[in-house]
Amino acid sequence: MVKVTYVAADGTRTEVDAAVGSNVMQTALDNDVDGIVGECGGAMMCATCHCYVDEGWTEATGTRRDGEDDMLDCAADEVKPVSRLSCQIKLTEELDGLVVHLPEEQV
Amino acid sequence: MRDVVIIGAGQGGLQAAMSLRQDGFEGTITLIGAEPGLPYQRPPLSKAYLKSGDAGALQLRPESFFESKQITLVEGTWVDSIDREARRVHAADRVFSYDHLILATGTRNLRPPIPGAELALDLRTREDAARLRAALDRPMRCAVIGGGFIGLEFAAVARALGHEVTVAEAAPRLMARAVSPETSARFLAMHRDMGTRVHLGDPVCEVREDGISLASGTRIEADLVLMAAGVIPNTELATAAGLAVDNGVVVDAQLLTTDPAISVLGDCAVFPDPATGRPVRLESVQAATDHARLISKRLTGKADAPYAAVPWFWSDQADCKLQIAGLAGAGDCSVTREDGATFRFAGERLSAVETVNDARTHMQSRKRLAGAPVLRSALEAAGFDMAGV
Structure with missing residues (x-):
């Protein structure tokens, strides 16, 4: 298990235990974290699991995957350099303690 | 408005419940599903789940979500009838009163009247997919009836696992209802390259214990037969309640039936296509969830614009991710x-x-199709670069 912290747009922090091998989107849904929709179930068909990786974690989460840029172009909220689709951030031991910030809008 | 009842706990029905809470609806929400268990996603059943078997990834929301959002989930329950006058829904010995009713009953698999059709397996529910996965545990000869999205997604997974696969399609090309002849041809070549046998324009006329027979007389030996010949909308409740039904439950651009207390969403809804005004029925997660959001906005008084979302679809077959924006x-x-x-x-x-x-x-394309119509002449002038129109 690793810890992931979701920071809502209003600053509310939710820390959850996540399974290694899961992803940041699925973990949010499984733990009833508001602010992530994940409409296509991680099929990279929408941008409703948009998140901002905390500045301290961008190296560990790596760069965007193929096609992620194109999907993010359709995100409902502002896209920043730290923007990712949370379904594409797979959880590994190295990401224990990961912090992601959630946008105000997903749809 | 106090009580909303949603019949159908698929992705669209659940989205309606979630959107109502997001939009500030404070009354009761009852979500009635025919299948047992929590609502789950269907698209991965013929894709990732068939490969990985990860049932946990199918779940849309955990049990705690229904408690925290005060959504009453009534699972494993078939609704018997709708009493429009009394605004009540009857399910066996239970009665649910509504101020507004949302029909999200979806579709069920079409079983063509072929002798032996009952021998074929389905791929629609979580249970169907688990059964198929278990069957693919040992080397199998698979015959797939229907060369649409579901049949071909299954074929691609089964073939990649090393099984023998034959697809029989009655129409002269694959996915004929959904894509152009060019895209059909591209996928035909891809499946044949994988070693899948594909028969086109040759309807199945019999299913046997040991395979299927085609109209041409061709016999295909198979240990497993999958019926993937399309779906039919679940409209019986609506018909019995006297609502207009024509290939689905007919609604207006607000997704409202002629009864102002009943809305319809998703695969069972026939609504005016925003681009043409023609009545259409779509089988897609996108339509179901976008319908749900519109209905919620209307019920909570947040918006009353007509439905205008651009349809989109996808299908994962081997290494090919087919994406469709718009509706041809x-x-x-x-x-x-x-x-x-x-x-x-x-x-x-x-x-x-x-x-x-x-x-x-x-x-x-999705972005551009949401705006003013794109003309062929403009696209030609831009060298078919969507960024240029």
């Missing part, structure tokens, strides 16, 4: 770009864009 009519012509992206036109108007492993063009 059966007779729409097509132009294929050098890289395989196919543009479909209803007369002069761009109706749909089909791409394979090209998220950029797909997303550009």
Whole structure:
């Protein structure tokens, strides 16, 4: 298990235990974290699991995957350099303690 | 408005419940589902789940979500009738009163009247998919009836696992209802390259214990037969309640039936296509969830604009991710770009864009199709670059 912290747009922090091998989107849904929709179930068909990786974690989460840029172009909220689709951030031991910030809008 | 009842706990029904809470609805929400268990996603059943068997990834929301959002989930329950006058829904010995009713009853698999059809397996529910996965545990000869999305997604997974696969399609090309002849041809070549046998224009006339027979007389030996011949909308409740039904429950651009207390969403709804005004019924997660959001906005008084979302679809077959933006009519012509992206036109108007492993063009198309009509002449002038129109 690793810890992931979701920071809502209003600053509310939710820390959850996540399974290694899961992803940041699925973990949010499984733990009833508001602010992530994940409409296509991680099929990279929408941008409703948009998140901002905390500045301290961008190296560990790596760069965007193929096609992620194109999907993010359709995100409902502002896209920043730290923007990712949370379904594409797979959880590994190295990401224990990961912090992601959630946008105000997903749809 | 105090009580909302939603019949159908698929992705669309659940989205309606979630959107109502997001939009500030404070009354009761009762979500009635025919299948047992928590609502789950269907698209991965013929894709990732069939490969991985990860049932946990199918779940849409955990049990705690229903408690925290005060959504009453009534699972494993068939609704028997709707009493419009009394505004009540009857399910066995239970009665649910509503101020507004949302029908999200979806579809069920079509079982063509072929002798032996009952021997064929389905791929629609979590249970169906688990059964198929278990069957693929040992080497199998698979015969797939129907060369649409579901049949071909299954074929691609089974073939990649090393099983023998034959697909029999009654129409002269694959996915004929959904894509252009060019895209059909591309996927036919891909499946044949994988070693899948594909029979076109040759309807199945019999299912046997040891395989299937085609109209041409061809016999295909198989240990497992999958019926993937399309779906029919679940409209019986609506018909019995006296609502208009024509290939689905008919609604207006607000997704409202002629009864102002009943809305319909998703695969069972026939609504005016925003691009043409023609009545359409879509089988897609996108339509179901976008319908749900519109209904919620209307019920909570947040918006009352007509439904205008651009349809989109996807299918994962082997390494090919097919993405479709927009909605083409059966007779729409097509132009294929050098890289395989196919543009479909209803007369002069761009109706749909089909791409394979090209998220950029797909997303550009989705955005652009949401605006003013794109004309063929403009696209030609831009060298079929969506960014240029």
